Amino acid sequence: MCRGSCLRPRSAALFQACFPSEKTALSTNHSKATSFQKLPALRKKLVPFAYLSPTLLLLAMLSLLPIAMVFFYSLQDNVIMNKTPQWVGFENYIEILGDSVFQQALLNTLYFTGMSVLFHLLLGLAFALLLNTRLIGPLPKALFRMIYILPWVFTATIIAILWRLLLNPNGVLNYLLLWTGLVSDKIEWLSSRQLALHTVTFINIWAGYPFYMVSLLAGLQGIPDELYEAGRIDGANGRQLFRFITLPQLTPIIVSLAMLDFIWTMQQFTLIWMTTGGGPIRVTEMLSTFTYKLAFSSYEFSLASTSAFVILLLSMGVAWFYVRKQRASDE
């Protein structure tokens, strides 16, 4: 949702597997005569469903039904706006995949997402390493950590207007660049066709790295000291310690973070909507803004549903890799 709205990554816990290992689940102790064991077998089987009933109801209504609906809409023309939609099969898919704006939105989304993930990782790792240093006392470190997490506290809407203020042609960033002589003219960061896509990507990078930083910092603190000691005894220098101990130890976290971030960033809507709205001339159009406009500006609900379903498939593709990878590391 944050993604929708969310810039703010939903917590990484999300995809964690939820049930206990079968061993614990089956270990109910049958030797003790307890009152609940006297219940008829059928009633006992229903107990977990009693606890789950609100969940089941909500999930069916809020996820299964809507997904079925959006797929159903995508196979028809004139849905929602018209009482008698026509069945068209997969024609909408052919139309949307051949649409040049959709294709551009897909490329923009891939650039935006790929660069965001890459720089989130680089910045997050750099800051985590800085904060993990032993050269600075714990108090200044706590202070710096708090400042570094700051971007994560703000919602996408606020991040968007904050950067619109800073990046305004008459704003403070242009002033500093002119003053230092780095540029000779005011730069139109968000309304230039050449720059807008890079600018929104930069804003998203600023907004999203703390999630990596915090996770990687926890990971760094979990690396046992003995590993480094052993490395030093073998004569490794600082760079080698990082290359052969730190990085391999962090790799599982990095892979998880990158996949989750990829899924979430791909869905980013709010930041784009509030900074450029997809413009100028669609250079920052993303799959999400494209779909939204198709539905709520052009009222092309059938095509929008088709596009929305394609986005779902893309997301699920990445999520599938993620779950498989988590499974592998659980075993």
Add this chain to the structure above:
Amino acid sequence: MNSRFSKSTQTYLARLGVLLALLLGALFAGFPVLWMVASSFKSNTEIFAYPPRLIAESFSAGAYLAVFTNAEKVRFFLNSYLVSGMVTLLTLLVGILGGYSFSRYTFFFKKPLNMLIIGVQAVPPITLLIPYFSLIVGLKLHNSYLALILTYMVFTLSYAIIMMTGYFNTLPRELDEAVMIDGGSSFVALWSVLVPISLPGIVSVGIYTFMLAWNEFLFALTLTKTTDMRTVPVGIQLLMGQHSYEWNEMMAMSVLGSLPVLLLFLFFQRYFIAGMTAGSVKG
């Protein structure tokens, strides 16, 4: 080159380098936020003053006063508090029950249901938006609090169940069994024993849920219509749409809109980070 400096000079230089890097990083992370706060205390004419100043001559809390005395803007905040509060409450309630079931029972369809709950987290909001819109309009819930509370729960609930299941799994089953031997039901065991011990986990989930709901934009934009039903993120957008920008008021509203999450963060930092990183970092 190592030989040119003594050991202590090297440490000193290293410390200086790290400190410099930390300060640069703090500038990158903190300056935009500082500028936002500073701008909220300026008059609108001085927002783009040349040369820019962090603290303008017109320093005043006028923008905040303007927000507080505007019933329309105050309403944005009330709506946000109401919706986020209700979402948090309902999510915790349903999530605790669901998590308990997942943690303590085996049942038919457990695996597929678990996959569904995990999978929901990857569903893009934009995919759900169109069917939600048509369902909410069909149920005559368009432009109501209930429309937002219900739809927000699709993401908060699955998160809560995953987290609560994990938390309950760490608690020994002997706890529930002790209650049941004394003649209590599993329901009593859950509420009188497990829930009180799980308070730290519940706080993490509650904070995270509140934050998701507080920040949500896309559903709020589409499922409400009139100004009096808008939440803070959409309210800020409405301010931007007006022909003349009241930058200082927008900044004041942004600061006020970030305050709940910022305060939660400051007071519950540990829980906050625990909720955020669980899963990506394996213990």
